[in-house]
Amino acid sequence: MLKISWVDAAIIIGFLLSVIAVGSAAARRSSQSASDFFLSGRSMPWWLLGVSMVACTFSCDTPNLVTDIVRTQGVAGNWAWWAFLLTGMMTVFVYAKLWRRSALDTDLGFYEIRYSGRPAAVLRGFRALYLGVFFNIMIMATVSLAAIKIGQVMFGLSPVMTLVYASAGVGIYATLGGLTGSIWADFYQYAIAMIGAIFAAVYAVNSADVGGITSLKELFAHADVQAKMSMFPSGAGGLSALMTVLILPIAVQWWNVWYPGAEPGGGGYIAQRMLSAKDEKNAVGATLLFNFLHYAMRPWPWIIVALVSLAQFPITPPAEREAARAWLSENAALVEQYDGAKDRMPVEARAQVRQYKADAAGVGSLARAFPRVDDQFLRNDIAYPGMIATMPKGWLGLIVASLIAAYMSTIATHLNWGSSYVVQDFYARFVKRDVTPKQAVAVGRGTMLALLVLSGLVALWMRNAKDSFDILLQIGAGTGLLYILRWFWWRINAWSEISAMVISFAVACFFQWGAGPMGLETAMREAGLFDVMDYSAWKLVIGILITTVGWLAVTYLTPPERQEVLERFCSKIRAGGPGWRKVEAASGLPKVTEGWDVPTGLLCMMIGCLAVWAALFGIGNLLYGALRLGSVLCVVSVVSTVWLMRLAGRIRLS
Secondary structure (H helix, E strand, O other): OOOOHHHHHHHHHHHHHHHHHHHHHHHHOOOOOHHHHHHHOOOEOOOHHHHHHHHHOOOHHHHHHHHEEEEEEEEHHHHHOOHHHHHHHHHHHHHHHHHHHOOOOOHHHHHHHOOOOOHHHHHEEEEEEEHHHHHHHHHHHHHHHHHHHHHHHHHOOHHHHHHHHHHHHHHHHHHHHHHHHHHHHHHHHHHHHHHHHHHHHHHHHHHHOOOOOHHHHHHHHHHHHOOOOOOOOOOOHHHHHHHHHHHHHHHHHHHHHHOOOOOOOOOOHHHHHOOOOOOHHHHHHHHHHHHHHHHHHHHHHHHHHHHHHHHOOOOOOOHHHHHHHHHHHOOHHHHHHHHHHHHOOOOOHHHOOOHHHHHEEEEEEEEHHOOOOHHHHHHHHHHHHHHHHHOOHHHHHHHHHHHHHHHHHHHHHHHHHHHHHHHHHHHHHHHHHOOHHOOOOOOOOHHHHHHHHHHHHHOOOOHHHHHHHHHHHOOEEEOOHHHHHOOOOOOOOOHHHHHHHHHHHHHHEEEEEHHHHHHHHHHHHOOOOOHHOHHHHHHHHHHHHHHHHHHHHHHOOOOOHHHHHHHHHHHHHOOOHHHHHHHHHHOOOOOOOOOOOHHHHHHHHHHHHHHHHHHHHHHHHHHHOOOOHHHHHHHHHHHHHHHHHHHOOOOOOO
C-alpha cells in the first residue's frame, strides 16, 4: 500500500481545487436555462469541443481496458475499438452537419422530428430512461470499477471509500457548471491525463524493477513481450483470431453495432457536443479533431505500459494453468469452502486457494504482487495501476491527478448527458410540460446525484471493464445500420427503432443468461465453429443477423410515416439522396439529390481513416524501432490529411 507524500498530496489537492473552480465559474451562466446548462448556449468552438469529446472517452477505465486487451490478445486486439474509426469518420463528414442542422436539445429529440404520434413519443421517453439511466449507469459503473481497482492496488482503499473520494469532486463541479463547466474542465483534464499517461510510460520503461529493462529496445526483445507486439493478428492464432480481431470489426462491427461514444451516425454525448457547436462548420471540425486525438494520439502510452507489465507481471504459462486447474479439481471441497466462507479458513489455506485460482486464470503473478486485492477484482486490467504504483514522489502525485482527471471528465460528461435525457426528453415531455428553466436545472442536478450514487452501487457488483464492454456491444448488435439509414431512407419508422432495440436487448439477455444453461457454447465448440471465430464473435454476428432481419421485417409490416412528417423532416434537414427521392417528388421540395455530397463525404471518410490509421501505426513503428516504415506511414498520414482538407471543402454546409 502506498503512502502519499506531502508533495503528491499538494499536487492532487491543487488539481481538484482548480477543477472545482472551473465548475464554480461556469455555474452562474449555466443556471440561466436548460439550453445553457445542457448545451452551453450553442456557442462552443470546434477545438474546445473536439478535446472535450476525446476527454469523455479517456477515463481511468480506458488504460485498464487497453492493458487487459494487450495482455490477453496482444496489441492487435485493440482492433475491437480501432475499427470504430470508420463510423467516427462517417459521423464527421456525413452526420455532424445534419445533427447541428437539426437544432435539437438532445439527440433523442430526433424521434419527434423524424416520426410522429404515440410511437415517436413512447420511443423518445423510453430511450431517455433506457440510455440516460440504464446505459449511463452501466458505463459510469465501468469507470468507477476502474477507480476501485486503482484504489485497492495503489492505496489499499476499500471499494466504498474509493467511490466516496472519487465522486466528491466530480459531483460538485458537474452539478454546478453544467456542460460549459464540463467542457472547460475536460480541456484542462485531458492535458493532465495525457501528460500523466506519457510520464507513466516513460517511467515504466526506465524502471530498474522491470526485469532489468531500461529501454524500449530491451523491452521489445523480451520473450513475453514479443508475442504480443504485432499490430495485426498473426498467423499463429489461425483463422479464428483473424476473424475475431480484425475481419469482423472492420467488415461488420463498425457499421452495425451501437456503442456509446461510437454510434453509427453519432449520438449520445458526441451529438450533445455537436449540438452545442457554434455552427455546422464547428460541429464538423470538432468531430474530426476528436477522431485524430482518440485513435492516433492516445493509445501508445497505455500500450507501452501494458507491454512492460508483461515483463513485470508475466501471464501464467499454459502448463502452470493446467496444473492449477488440476489442483483445484482435486481439492474441490476446499475450493467450495473458500467460495462460501473464506474468512473462516486458516490464513495459509486461504492464500493457497487464492493463488491456485489466480494461476488457473492466468494472473498468478498479479495475485502474488497484490495480496490485498479482492478476488473479484483480480484480473489482467489491474496490471496498469500495478505498474504505476511504484512511482517516486512528485511523479506519483501527477499520475494520480491524471487518473482522477480521466475519471472526472468521463463521469461529468455522462452525468450531464444522462440528466439531459431525463430532464428534456422525459420529465419536460411527459411529467411537467410547463417546467421553468430553473426547475429544469434543479431536476437535472438532482438526477446527476442519483445517477452518481446508482452507478457506484453497480460498480461494486462488476468484475472487469472488458466484460462490460462486450455486454454493451452485444446489446447494441444489429442496431447500427438502422441509425445510419434513418436519416436517408423514408421507409424507416418509429416501430423499426422500437423493434431493433427490443430484439437486440432480448438477444443479449439470452446470451448472458440462457445460452449457457442450454449448452449452446458447448454445441458450437463441438461443431467446430470456434475454428472460424471465437464465441464472443459468434454472439455478435448472431445478434446482428437476428436484430437486422427483425427490424427490417417490422419496417415493411408496419405503415410508413405520414407524408407531412416526412416532408417536414426532408425540408428541415435536407439530407437528400435516393432514399428521399419519392418524398421530394411528391411534395415538390427542391431536390437535394442533385449535387448530393454524401458520396464525397464517404470518400472523405475513407481518406480520413487512412490519415488516422497511418498516424497510429506510424507512431507505433517509430516506437518499435522500425524507423523507415514509421516515417513512411507518418508521411502518408500528412499527405492524406492535406488531401482530406481540400476534398472536405466540397461538402455543403449551410
